[in-house]
Amino acid sequence: MDSKDDKRDVSCSSPVCVHNPHLDALKDDILYHFSLGTATHDLPAMFGDVKYVCVGGSPWRMKSFTEFIAAELGMENPKSEYPNICAGTDRYAMYRVGPVLSVSHGMGIPSIAIMLHELIKLLHHAQCKDVTIIRIGTSGGIGLEPGTVVVTKQSVDATFLPKFEQVILGKPVVRNTDLDQSLAEELLQCSKELNQFETVIGNTMCTLDFYEGQARLDGAFCSYSEKDKQDYLNKASEAGVCNIEMESSVFASMCKLSGLRAAVVCVTLLDRLKGDQLKSSHEVLHSFQQRPQKLVGYFIKKQLKAKAILN
Structure with missing residues (x-):
């Protein structure tokens, strides 16, 4: 290669x-x-x-x-x-x-x-x-109760490898996708102090597509079976993947290159092992989407309070 x-x-x-x-x-x-x-x-x-x-x-x-x-x-x-x-x-x-x-x-x-x-x-x-930079968003969970918040340990690609690959001048360039582990642990501790919803640290799979790239069965095209899908998602789970989204790999790699302390905090809207389409009510989904905001808001408020005491 x-x-x-x-x-x-x-x-x-x-x-x-x-x-x-x-x-x-x-x-x-x-x-x-x-x-x-x-x-x-x-x-x-x-x-x-x-x-x-x-x-x-x-x-x-x-x-x-x-x-x-x-x-x-x-x-x-x-x-x-x-x-x-x-x-x-x-x-x-x-x-x-x-x-x-x-x-x-x-x-x-x-x-x-x-x-x-x-x-x-x-x-x-x-x-x-x-500067601390945090991506907040939504995701599909794997084996997690909907509404669980995932703080990303590593972003992995669709083959479960912790890398972001980009073609530059016709040549593939691979970059690291590690995130700040101390920041992830701080966010997990903040969730424990909030004590309002479940939060875990795990790997996040970043894909190039919402449908086939995430093994969904409900896109315009699908060339695999339900069993194929389940086998793939179970392999992802065995590789430590807790959730799936579409931005974390390049976010992690670019923040690392620029020296920014970074984290990804996403709520899961469904368990992909149990289905592909969102069936929760608008009210429930809205409440789920507020969870990353609440966690990150608590973290920022706690940080600023600590800095004010030091000063």
Whole structure:
């Protein structure tokens, strides 16, 4: 196999690392999909004191998280609509309250990868320090009760290997998908303190597709049997996979390259061993989707309280 691990040094002069010497030649780095730029916006003034970045699929969910964390931190403003910082584009949405930035990333690896390239550059240009980034979302569980929250230990591919592979200049490049284990343990401890729902640490399988790539039987095409599906999902479970989603591998690899402390926190909406389609009521699913928000909100509030005591 021609692929090899990307072994570039993650050390750099900025607390949030970029690995692109060509950026130094740009008079204006245009973050096109955010409708922001270094010449048109004062990024250090706008984002320099950001300490926590939470990302998730839908703009609605990330605005909801912003409203939630504002209330948790006592920063809510009844008159504020929390304007979308990226209102000049329809690709992504971005909201901010205090030290917390909330950004949508769409669905799937290509969409979140584009967002992360520009987000990492934004944090770099803004001279942010000691940033923690957490993906919050939904997933399909394997052998877990629906509503269980999974904090990812490692993101694995559809063959259960902990790697993210991308073709660059016609050659496959393989990158590591480890996440910050101390952060995962902190989040698990926060869930125990909350004591509102079950939370586990386990591997997350990241796929390129929602249907056949996740062994569903209900897509437009399917070339395998129910038994084939069950055999595959059981092998995934034996490999330590607790849930399945579509963004964690590139998220883990890009955060690791940039030196960002990162975690993935997803709730399971169903047990894929028992079916493929969501049958829970809208109210139940909505309550499930709030669980990662509650856990991450509790974590951020606890962190800020501890820092305030130290200061």
